[in-house]
Amino acid sequence: EAQVTQNPRYLITVTGKKLTVTCSQNMNHEYMSWYRQDPGLGLRQIYYSMNVEVTDKGDVPEGYKVSRKEKRNFPLILESPSPNQTSLYFCASSPTGTGVGSPLHFGNGTRLTVT
Amino acid sequence: AQKVTQAQTEISVVEKEDVTLDCVYETRDTTYYLFWYKQPPSGELVFLIRRNSFDEQNEISGRYSWNFQKSTSSFNFTITASQVVDSAVYFCALSIYNFNKFYFGSGTKLNVKP
Numbered sequence: 001e002a003q004v005t006q007n008p009r010y011l012i013t014v015t016g017k018k019l020t021v022t023c024s025q026n027m028n029h030e031y032m033s034w035y036r037q038d039p040g041l042g043l044r045q046i047y048y049s050m051n052v053e054v055t056d057k058g059d060v061p062e063g064y065k066v067s068r069k070e071k072r073n074f075p076l077i078l079e080s081p082s083p084n085q086t087s088l089y090f091c092a093s094s095p096t097g098t099g100v101g102s103p104l105h106f107g108n109g110t111r112l113t114v115t
Numbered sequence: 116a117q118k119v120t121q122a123q124t125e126i127s128v129v130e131k132e133d134v135t136l137d138c139v140y141e142t143r144d145t146t147y148y149l150f151w152y153k154q155p156p157s158g159e160l161v162f163l164i165r166r167n168s169f170d171e172q173n174e175i176s177g178r179y180s181w182n183f184q185k186s187t188s189s190f191n192f193t194i195t196a197s198q199v200v201d202s203a204v205y206f207c208a209l210s211i212y213n214f215n216k217f218y219f220g221s222g223t224k225l226n227v228k229p
Contacts, residue, residue: 043206043217097215098148104217
């Protein structure tokens with residue numbers, strides 16, 4: 001089944017403890033990206049990647065890191081999480097960049113709580 | 116700058132009523148794409164439709180229809196004869212040709228009551 005898989009679905013952690021949220025897609029998509037969803041703000045883009053070893057900042061990249069060492073994987077890293085990073089996170093992919101109108105395929109989300 | 120506005124934060128209707136979700140976008144680019152996504156209570160995001168800026172033809176898919184009007188920069192979504200299963204948060208989104216970012220509106224929560 002074609003899908004974007006995020007893990008974990010739920011994560012509770014403490015301030016400053018490094019964490020990684022994994023994202024993997026099995027559709028051979030070129031483009032992958034991370035979003036956070038907050039009430040009243042919709043989804044905001046954190047980082048995106050056009051291909052292996054090619055990443056770029058979205059609108060809210062502060063406090064996050066990403067890497068794209070393999071085409072299928074695009075982990076989101078929080079080196080020192082803070083409470084303002086408590087949010088619902090989505091990974092997404094598309095066959096080509098969204099700049100040619102490809103819709104995004106989303107994972108099921110990761111609800112992160114930082115205390 | 117690009118922006119998507121969904122002014123309706125929350126709408127409540129009774130089953131079988133028709134409901135329209137508004138979406139207004141801002142961009143100076145001439146080639147762009149508009150999308151609608153559905154987020155049911157289970158939380159996943161489901162792609163509903165894409166429209167490109169050169170195609171103003173309205174689209175109907177079952178009980179769903181979309182009205183794209185460049186003159187008013189709007190891409191509205193109508194659900195006819197709403198059902199309880201339509202209860203969800205609906206997001207409108209915009210992407211620009213050759214520019215790999217997606218811009219989402221803040222979403223409209225639709226409550227359909229039996």
